Amino acid sequence: MAPKDYLAEKEKCKRFLQEFYSEDDSGKKVFKYGAQLVALAHREQVGLVVDLDDVAEEDPELVESVCENTKRYTVLFADAVHELLPEYREREVVAKDALDVYIEHRLMMETRGRDPADMRDPRNQYPAELMRRFEVYFRPPSTSKPKVVRDVKADSIGKLVTVRGIVTRATEVKPMMAVATYTCDQCGAETYQPIASPSFMPLIMCPSQECVTNRSGGRLYLQTRGSKFVKFQELRIQEHSDQVPVGNIPRSMTIYARGENTRLVQPGDHVAVSGVFLPLLRSGFRQAVQGLLSETYLEAHCVTLMNKTEDDELGTEDLSEEELRQITEEDFYEKLAGSIAPEIYGHEDVKKALLLLLVGGVEQAPRGMKIRGNINICLMGDPGVAKSQLLSYIDRLAPRSQYTTGRGSSGVGLTAAVMRDPVTGEMTLEGGALVLADLGVCCIDEFDKMADADRTAIHEVMEQQTISIAKAGIMTSLNARCSILAAANPAYGRYNPRKTIEQNIQLPAALLSRFDLLWLIQDKPDTDNDLRLAQHITYVHQHSKQPPTHFTPIDMKLMRRYLSKCKKRQPVVPEALADYITAAYVEMRKEARVSKDTTFTSARTLLSILRLSTALARLRMVDVVEKEDVNEAMRLMEMSKDSLQRRRRWSRLRPRLPRLSRLLRNTQSRTTVTRTTRTTPPTTSQSCMTLTATPTPPPTPTNKHHKYTTPTNTQHQPIYNTDKYTTPTNTQH
Structure with a gap:
């Protein structure tokens, strides 16, 4: 391979900057880089971004050379810009800084001290970095694919690469010396020292000819x-969780951002960074100690914030007719919920709640305060009810998520840690799991195993959606706008029905009230249900897929795209539903007081109903919350309360019965129970009373998207006389 003529390459760069143009709608030529050169000459712009897609239109070979030897071509483009700037300067720069005045004074003093007939010594040239007031960056071509952090190896040294990851640490912006200027105390000569490494050895003795001659x-x-x-x-930056192979720890990479690329990101942001992969050159004793090994870094050229992952960006495309047909069927709500972890048997209502968690409610920001829209759910239950499997599936389905365990996480690991920066020696912030899960889902398994001191660290995150830090002189607030999905076991391993709810859960009320839904999943022996569960598990174990059902589960990518479209909706609650929701909340509070409810019905419960209702409206892709959405939200909340209170209730989608009617029914129920107990002999067949009650059907929907079906009793368990809304019938006559 013949060596390149870099003078000819510089002429190519200069010709491209001068001649490249594009045509606007009217057919007029627009010189893209000519306008940028004018802005650079007038100090209106600092960074010149060269898009390699534009270079590919003129010279594809030049693009390949830039990608293979980026550092050298950065210098060539900078030299070309420096030579072209005087041609594009239309007026003198008005706003001059101290460095401009210093350089002009330096040139004037040099001109006075030199004979006009003498030529200037070429060795006495000023460094190019000192005279240039612009920066050159490259934007990679659209045909280049981003690499995983662990795939950037030695063959990428010196090349333009693009990596994606999540920012875990960002230092403060500091001034870094590019050119050191010295003045001699004897002859007054100036000496310049360009610096290309993180550390340098300052010059001590004057190298000028006058000092050397006079000694x-x-x-x-x-x-x-x-x-x-x-x-x-x-x-x-750290690679995404879906890029880490099983059994490996996430890889990290150091990014050096200079000039206009600073202050663009903060910990927790998902970014795509394009730059030059270079070895870190040490100097002096540190290089001798380092030996043959060298640390590496990425010199940033283009930093792009990614609010969505690659799969989530697909949601911007329109759905095809076939995809719309799959989603817009009558039972789309049950179909979407059934597509969440289809390998897991049962848990229909739990899956519906997890579906609403992925969609989320509408965030409200009234003047002076902020009401979160994210939904928090806690799954508590006996061992072996697939809590961890549900968390693992949500972690894979959510576009941005973090999975951690209670025992393996500390309060600092969840929120943020204060680390000492090895470069500057100052304290910096490193985001934890909740910060890294910003605008996503944070799954915490074994929530009950977490220490109390560490568990209190997430109280602020669950309500205010921020993390306030006041450590080591750093006082700041980080965004942690994430939904929390926690899984925990009861205090005694399994739920003990002989003990109260507080004794079984043993979590503080301040934490429980921050969960919108607290679901208790019990493993109760039942012959029919156990048979179906065993058949389901054996089929999955044998065929490595879920058993055939009456519908085909929706693909995970299609679900991501549909959910991303749902999140763009901002439904509102109409005034007509305000009284209905208020009356329902007051009735829930009254019922909690009468029945001594211990599920912490508070004002946060009302906000939870609003969040679930807006999430259901988002799921239907509408902009107004309807009464059916509120009814379904209340049904889910009632089912979660019923699971904790160990009693079966039929979910009612109509307003509560008047208090007088309930009192009459309760009185009649107690009378019938007493009379039956006295007259009926204690036989085994009569130990269970048969209840004849017909649940009120849901209101007739106006649209096929509005259908929320009430799940039937899938456990096939006898319904005991514990329902306060039904009247037992004496079957003995």
């Missing part, structure tokens, strides 16, 4: 006003 031994002193500084920030 005066002049000493150099650093002139900070005459030196060139650039903004510098160090970032640390």
Whole structure:
């Protein structure tokens, strides 16, 4: 391979900057880079971004050369811009800073001290970095594919690569010296030292010809006003959780951001960084200790914030007719819920609640306060009821998620840690699991095994959606706008019906009230249900897929795309439903007081109903919440309360019966129970009373999307005389 003529390559760069143009709608030529050169000449712009897609239209070979040897071509483009700037300067720069004045004074003093007939010594040229007031960056071509952090290896040294990850650490922006300027105390000569490494050895003795000839031994002193500084920030990115192979720890990469690429991201942001992969060159004793091994970093050229992952970005495309047909069927609500972990048997209402968690409610921001829209759910139950499997599936389904366990997580690991930066020696923030799950879902397994001191760290996150830090002189607030899905076991391993709810759960009320739904999943022996569960498990074990059902589960990618479209909706609650929701909440509070309910019905319960209702409206892709959405939200909340109170109730989608009617029914129920107990002999067949009650059918929907079906009793268990809304009938006559 013949060596490249870099002078000819620089002419190519100069010709591209001058001649490249595009046509607008009217057919007029627009010189894209010519306008940027004018802005650079007038100090209206600092960074010149060269899009390699534009270069590919003119010279594809030049694009390949830039991607293979990015560092050298950055210098070539910078030289070309520096030579072209005087041609594009239309007026003098009005706003001059201290460095401009310093350079002009330096040139004037040099001109006075030199004979006009003498030529300037080429060795006395000013460094290019000192005179240039612009920065050159490359934007990678659209045909290049981003790499995983663990795939960036030694063959990528010096090349333009793009990596994606999540920012775990970001240092403060500091001035980094690019050119050090010294002044001699004897002869007054200036000496310049370009710096290309993180550390350097300052010059001490003056190398000027006058000091060497006179042997005066002049000493150099650093002139900070005459030196060139650039903004510098160090970032640390970590690969996404779905890119980590099983059994491996996530890989990280150091990013050096300079100039205009600083202050663009913070911990918890998902970014795509394009830059040059380079080895970190040490100097002095540190290089000798380092030996043959070298640390690496990525010199950032283009930093792009990614609010969505690649799969989530697919949601911007329109759904096809076939995909719309799958989703817009009559039973779409049950179909979407059944597509969540179809390998797991049962748990229909739990899956519906998890579906609403993925969609989320509408966030409200009144003046002076903020009401969260994310839904928090806690699954508590006996061992072996597939709590962890549900969490694992939600972790894979959610576009942005973090999975952790209670015993393996500390309060600092969940929120944020204060670390000492090895470069500057200052304290920096490193985001925890909740910060990294911003705008996503944080799944916490074994929630009950977490220490109380660590568990209190998430109280602020669950309600205010922020993490306030006041450590080591750092006082800030990080965003943690995530939904929390927790799984826990009862205090005694299994739920003990002989003990109260507080004794079984043993979680503080301040934490329980922050969960919108607290679901208790019990493993009760039942012959029919156990038979169906065993057949389901054996089929999955034998065929490695879920058993055939009456519908085909929706693909995970299609669900992501549909849910991403649902999240764009901002439904509102109409005034007509305000009284209905208020009356329902007052009735829930009254019932909780009468029955000594211990599920913490508070004002947060009302907000939970609103969040679930708006999530259901989002799921139907409408902008107004309807009465059926409120009824379904109340049904889910009632089912979660029933699971905790160990009593079966028929879910009612109509307003509560008047208090007088309930009192009459309760009185009649107690009279019938007493009379039956006295007259009926204690036989085994009569130990269970048969209840004849017909649940009120749901209101007739106006749209096929409005159908929310009430699940029947899938456990096939006898219904005991514990329902306060039904009247037992004496079957003995």
